[in-house]
Amino acid sequence: MSVKTKDKIDDDLRKLAGDLNEKRDNPPTHIEIRRERVGEMPKRAQARLSNIFDDEIASPEIKDKKDGTGLSIYYKDDEELGLLALISTFGVTYGDFTVQQLNGLLQASGTAKDSRDELGKKATSDINMVAALEPRDAVESMLAVQMTATHRAIMTAARQLNNAEMIDQSNSAANRMTKLMNVYTRQAETLNKHRGKGQQKMTIEHVHINEGGQAIIGTVEGGGAKVKKGGQPHALRSED
DSSP: OOOOOHHHHHHHHHHHHHHHTTOOOOOOOHHHHHHTTGGGSOHHHHHHHHHHHHTOOOOOEEEEOTTSSSEEEEBTTBHHHHHHHHHHHHTOOOHHHHHHHHHHHHHHHOOTTOOHHHHHHHHHHHHHHHHHHOOOSHHHHHHHHHHHHHHHHHHHHHHHHHHOOSHHHHHHHHHHHHHHHHHHHHHHHHHHHHTTOSOOEEEEEOOOOOTTOOOEEEEEETTEEEEEESSOOOEEEEEO
């Protein structure tokens, strides 16, 4: 069995993209249709929408195959473009990994009662959420899928809380919702830390003291500080 290297996969994708460039008869996406009406909005909204549309990510759509044999992935009503859009969404070129991520979303999104059309719409919505998080590697992709699944579970618990008629039902839904929100918060913190957006720690090692002033020595972390007065002045140092 032959295994394609990443370079070979990249070459195949570039060739596929080049072949697809010859196709000009694809229908416009809903984003392209709405982009044309941006000028009808207030000026501040126009500026914001222009920035959003300029940063558009090609998020695919999951829907029934044209021959009715099952669900497939589309972008601009094209299955080959759909596969490229899926790779763009998950930020990883390896096919098996991308399929695994998609299957995870489908399992988290759907129920046994869902029709294929309903499952496709739920999966498309979840893929849009993953795309909005813009994962750049496998770790971010997995976190984005987990965060999407957690968000859907939070919304389910919120709906159950809103529809609860008994105190025990209300308490159960509220407790589950609270736990899930805590999980989501930790997931978001993990993603930000992986992206280098974690909280910076500052250590005060030197403070210039004017005549009559007092030195402040201590550690500043986030917005708070533990300090003590007096002693020798030290310089400010950043610790990641």
